[in-house]
Amino acid sequence: MSNHRPIGIFDSGLGGLTVAKEIYRLLPNESTIYIGDTARVPYGNRSREAVTQFTQELIDALLTLDVKAVVIACGTASSVALPNLQDAYKQIPIIGVIEPAAENAVSVTTSNHIGVIGTQATIASNSFGNFIKKSNPHIEIHNQSCPLFVPIVEEGIINDHPILLEAIKHYLNKLQQTQIDTLILGCTHYPIISHAIADYLPGVNLINAGVSVAQELNHLLINNHIENTSAKSPRHRYFVTDINQNFEEVAQTFLGKQISIEKIAI
C-alpha cells in the first residue's frame, strides 16, 4: 500500500532545510511541505511557553495541509516543546531531532564523552543529555550553547572567515579540553559550518541531526506502512510566515539549490 500524502517539516526559520535535504536524499519518493516560522525566528532565546505555543501552531498548520507525518527540524522546538505535545497529537507520528541524534551519538562514542552544542534553550533543557543518560548512564555529557552561530550562518559567513573562527574558539575551547570523541550538532544551522568545527576539533565525530532524523523517518514510514512506493516524482513545497529580502540567498545556503517560497499565515 502506498501513501502519497506529503511529510510535513518545520523549523523556526530556514535552518531546517539542512534536515529536508537529508530527507530528500534518503527518501527520494516522498513529497514534503516545509514551513519556516521566519516571522518569529530565532526560537533559541525565547521562553518555553512561547516555543511550545509556536510549535503547536505550526503542527496545526501542517495537519491542515494533510501531511502523513511531522518532522520537527528544529533543535529548540524538539527539546522544549515536543515532550509536552506528543500526547496531544496521537493521530499522527511526530519526530524531533533529539532522540535520533542522541541514539546515533551513543552508538558512535568509544570514549563515553559526548559533546552537545545548540541554542541557549536547547542546552538549558539538557534534552540530548537526558536522553543519552537514559540510554547509557556511564556517558558523560559536555554541553555548550553557541548563540552566535545562527546569526553568523544567516549572514552567510560560512567559510573560514575570522568572525566564524573567533566564534568557534570562543564557544568550543572548553570542549577542546575534554575527552569528547563525538559532538552532536544540536541545531539545524550547524551542519553548514561543520567543516570549520571539524578543523577545530580534529578526530571528533560530528553528528548531523538531519542524517539521523532521515533514518528514523524511514523506519517510521515503513513500520506504519505509509511510505510512498509510487514512481511518480515527488513534490516539495516551501512556506514561510514572513518573506524578507534575502531569504532566497539563505535558502540556497542551506539547501544548495534555488527554491520558490510562498507566504503562509499562522
Next chain:
Amino acid sequence: MSNHRPIGIFDSGLGGLTVAKEIYRLLPNESTIYIGDTARVPYGNRSREAVTQFTQELIDALLTLDVKAVVIACGTASSVALPNLQDAYKQIPIIGVIEPAAENAVSVTTSNHIGVIGTQATIASNSFGNFIKKSNPHIEIHNQSCPLFVPIVEEGIINDHPILLEAIKHYLNKLQQTQIDTLILGCTHYPIISHAIADYLPGVNLINAGVSVAQELNHLLINNHIENTSAKSPRHRYFVTDINQNFEEVAQTFLGKQISIEKIAI
C-alpha cells in the same frame, strides 16, 4: 499646566533601553512605560509588512496604557513603519529615531559625508539618507548594514573581544576609506559598543540616536504643554512580550541598572 501621564517607549527588544536611559537623564520628571517585543525580536531582517503590523500593535498597546506621547526607540520600526502610521495616529505625538538623529548629524558634519549604520531593514529603507538629503542635498550618504552587531551585543560581547573587533572590521572597513566625519548609530543597540566603533573610526563624530530623541521629546512636550512639572518622583514600568532566562542581564547591559520586568500580551 502639568501632565502626569507617562511617555510610552517601545522597541523590538531591550535595545531601546539605551533611548530610555537618555530620556530619564534629560527629563527626570517624566514617568515612562517601556515595551520590548521580545517574542518577535529582531525586527531588522523582517519584511516591511511584518514590521508595520508589529509597530501598530505596540502603539495600540501603549495607547491602552494611557500614554501622552509615543517614542519608537527602534531604528527599524522608525524607518519602515512610522512614515505609514503617523497619519493613522493623529491623536497622539509619535516620534521615531530617524529625524532627530539625522538633524543632529546634519548640524555636526563639516566634510558633508555622513555614514549610517543599522539593521538590514533600516539600511534598505535609506530613511536616514532620505531625510538628510531633504535637509541638505549636497551631503553624501554612506550606508552600511551590520546585522551581527545586535546578536553580538545581546550575547554580552561588548568589550574588546576578538569577535566584536572582527565584526567591526568586517562591516566598517569600507566606511574607514570614505571622508565621513559623522556616523549615525542607526540602531538602539549600537551605543553599547560605541567605544569600539570610535576606536576603529578615530575622529568621527558618533551620533547616539537616544540623545537626539530625548532632546526632540523635550521640545515636543514643551510645545504641546504636556510636560510634567510636578516634583513627585516619576515611575518607570517595563513590559516585554516574552520573558526569557537572561533578559535581566541584557537589560542591565543596556540600562546600567537592575529592573523588574512584567510580561504583556500583545
